[in-house]
Amino acid sequence: MPWNFENDRPIYIQLVERIQLLIFSGTYPAGTKLPSVRDLANEAAVNPNTMQRALAKLEEDGLIITQRTSGRFVTEDEKMIKKARDKLVQEQINEFLVKIQDLGFGKEEVLAIITKMLEEMKI
Amino acid sequence: MSTILECKGLTKTFGRKKVLSNIDLELETGKIIGLLGPNGSGKTTFIKLVNDLLTPTAGEIRIAGFKPGVESKKIVSYLPEKTYLNEWMKVEQIIEFFSDFYEDFHADKAYEMLQKLNLNPGDRLKTMSKGMKEKVQLCLVMARQAKLYLLDEPIGGVDPAARDYILETIINNYNKDSTIIISTHLIADIEKVLDYVIFLKDGELVLSSFVDEIRAEQGKSVDKLFKEVFKC
Amino acid sequence: MLRKLLKYEIKATARIFLPLYAVLFSIALINRLISFISPLEVQAPKIISMIIYITILVGMFVITFVMMLQRFYKNLLTEEGYLMFTLPTLPWKLIVSKLFIAIMWTIASGIAAYISIFIIFMDFTGISSLFTALIEFCGKLYTLFGLSSFLFTAEILLTILIGLASGILILYASMAIGHLFNRHKILASIGAFIALSTITQILFILLVSILHSLHIHDILLETTNFLNMEVTVHLGIWFIILAAGILATGYFVITNYILSNRLNLE
Numbered sequence: 165m166p167w168n169f170e171n172d173r174p175i176y177i178q179l180v181e182r183i184q185l186l187i188f189s190g191t192y193p194a195g196t197k198l199p200s201v202r203d204l205a206n207e208a209a210v211n212p213n214t215m216q217r218a219l220a221k222l223e224e225d226g227l228i229i230t231q232r233t234s235g236r237f238v239t240e241d242e243k244m245i246k247k248a249r250d251k252l253v254q255e256q257i258n259e260f261l262v263k264i265q266d267l268g269f270g271k272e273e274v275l276a277i278i279t280k281m282l283e284e285m286k287i
Numbered sequence: 288m289s290t291i292l293e294c295k296g297l298t299k300t301f302g303r304k305k306v307l308s309n310i311d312l313e314l315e316t317g318k319i320i321g322l323l324g325p326n327g328s329g330k331t332t333f334i335k336l337v338n339d340l341l342t343p344t345a346g347e348i349r350i351a352g353f354k355p356g357v358e359s360k361k362i363v364s365y366l367p368e369k370t371y372l373n374e375w376m377k378v379e380q381i382i383e384f385f386s387d388f389y390e391d392f393h394a395d396k397a398y399e400m401l402q403k404l405n406l407n408p409g410d411r412l413k414t415m416s417k418g419m420k421e422k423v424q425l426c427l428v429m430a431r432q433a434k435l436y437l438l439d440e441p442i443g444g445v446d447p448a449a450r451d452y453i454l455e456t457i458i459n460n461y462n463k464d465s466t467i468i469i470s471t472h473l474i475a476d477i478e479k480v481l482d483y484v485i486f487l488k489d490g491e492l493v494l495s496s497f498v499d500e501i502r503a504e505q506g507k508s509v510d511k512l513f514k515e516v517f518k519c
Numbered sequence: 520m521l522r523k524l525l526k527y528e529i530k531a532t533a534r535i536f537l538p539l540y541a542v543l544f545s546i547a548l549i550n551r552l553i554s555f556i557s558p559l560e561v562q563a564p565k566i567i568s569m570i571i572y573i574t575i576l577v578g579m580f581v582i583t584f585v586m587m588l589q590r591f592y593k594n595l596l597t598e599e600g601y602l603m604f605t606l607p608t609l610p611w612k613l614i615v616s617k618l619f620i621a622i623m624w625t626i627a628s629g630i631a632a633y634i635s636i637f638i639i640f641m642d643f644t645g646i647s648s649l650f651t652a653l654i655e656f657c658g659k660l661y662t663l664f665g666l667s668s669f670l671f672t673a674e675i676l677l678t679i680l681i682g683l684a685s686g687i688l689i690l691y692a693s694m695a696i697g698h699l700f701n702r703h704k705i706l707a708s709i710g711a712f713i714a715l716s717t718i719t720q721i722l723f724i725l726l727v728s729i730l731h732s733l734h735i736h737d738i739l740l741e742t743t744n745f746l747n748m749e750v751t752v753h754l755g756i757w758f759i760i761l762a763a764g765i766l767a768t769g770y771f772v773i774t775n776y777i778l779s780n781r782l783n784l785e
Binding site: 169171172173174175176177202205206208209210211212213214217 | 317318319451454455458459461479480481482498499500502503506507508510511
């Protein structure tokens with residue numbers, strides 16, 4: 165199944181995000197071996213160079229480790245994954261908060277709405 | 288990075304009509320490149336010039352340093368938009384033909400691809416539909432281990448399943464030492480597969496850039512940009 | 520690469536010619552059988568089978584000619600040209616491979632025609648007497664001209680080959696010129712053929728008149744005084760070979776130039 169991409173942003177950034185999600189959600193748990201660039205590119209139906217670039221970025225961020233002989237692995241450092249995951253959550257919440265502030269909602273108001281919605285979700 | 292294709296001042300006129308004018312271009316090895324432009328923009332003429340099927344009116348072309356000729360033909364695998372196969376041959380005979388003439392041709396790979404596309408090597412080309420012949424040609428062209436693949440409108444006439452297979456084949460056959468140039472006017476389908484795009488408009492080079500650079504700088508897909516550049 | 524091209528050219532043509540020769544020989548054999556078994560007063564079957572035979576014989580030469588045109592035109596100047604001209608080889612090798620095989624089949628068709636005539640008319644004594652006559656003829660030739668009889672044979676064979684080559688190459692050149700036009704290519708090819716033949720004739724007349732004005736024939740006639748007739752004949756044959764060779768080369772150069780530099784595939 166080809167992955168879907170948004171049209172207004174570079175594909176490699178979207179690939180980075182997708183693979184991050186796969187790692188955070190446990191599809192690729194810590195320490196597992198990743199498929200080859202070619203297989204990943206094939207699955208996503210994207211250019212192998214672009215996939216390569218995305219993996220390089222993830223490696224730079226420390227989420228992926230390349231072992232010269234045996235391929236690419238998700239890092240075994242769970243703390244590292246958690247840190248990256250928290251960072252992603254913080255970024256997304258931050259983005260949301262900025263937007264909501266622009267709409268003129270105060271702190272208490274936002275908190276109240278969120279608390280209420282979370283309670284409703286529990287049921 | 289080495290250069291696979293270089294053009295300097297490349298110009299081609301037919302009679303009084305200028306089909307390509309003054310193209311300067313340098314393409315790196317190891318990329319999948321989209322040659323994009325509407326019909327009549329000079330894409331096919333460009334590809335024919337690289338294949339030595341036409342002689343430039345002015346300017347020059349180098350393929351891995353070679354002028355178009357015997358040496359360049361050894362390393363270029365070309366898929367024309369025409370069906371060029373000898374009608375009287377069987378598929379297996381044309382495979383033998385390719386094995387004989389191209390040192391980089393892998394017959395086993397061709398058979399494997401034919402099988403995936405449900406084509407029978409024992410069939411005569413005469414009995415095949417146009418779409419089937421196009422698939423046979425694609426198998427032949429991609430079964431070579433060429434330095435440069437030139438695919439002229441490979442996804443134009445085929446059904447969606449075959450189109451997906453073509454894209455898959457292109458991704459699978461890709462390696463760092465080869466370059467693939469795909470000409471098309473249907474960009475949305477292949478944008479994800481491309482590294483780099485070249486826009487041709489009325490025989491002139493109007494843009495030459497990385498796909499992700501376009502997306503990052505313009506905040507839009509190549510497909511959208513294409514439609515803006517070529518809107519009538 | 521030329522060897523491979525020749526191999527494929529033979530493959531592409533043999534599938535037509537070999538069955539054709541088989542049919543010709545079979546019909547010839549049937550003719551023989553019919554004339555053998557049918558009584559003298561019944562003529563109809565003999566006439567009918569003879570008409571069929573002659574039709575096939577003429578058809579064979581027509582097909583030989585058409586194939587010669589078609590292998591060049593279709594294989595090089597239509598869609599199939601995309602394949603042939605992107606092979607890692609030079610255009611002249613494509614031309615030469617077509618030319619050699621066309622010459623080969625023309626000669627083969629001629630031989631096949633003779634064989635079919637033998638099948639119909641010859642008995643074993645006939646064949647053996649033919650061979651003895653042939654040997655006798657060669658012997659007479661040898662006693663008359665000595666070693667130079669071999670030279671004569673070689674010269675005549677060469678004349679046939681060069682003549683055939685220039686005859687085929689003028690057709691190739693015409694098709695190549697016709698192909699330069701964007702429309703009515705076949706009509707243009709016919710026009711090119713007429714133009715090329717006319718130019719050839721003009722050149723020939725020019726050459727003859729130049730030789731005439733140089734009093735070549737006088738010189739030759741004089742040479743017979745101290746040389747002999749034989750040398751004059753040799754010189755004559757070599758003149759023909761040279762002229763046909765120059766023409767063949769000219770047509771070849773035209774064809775090669777167009778296919779190398781002015782290719783105009785649809």
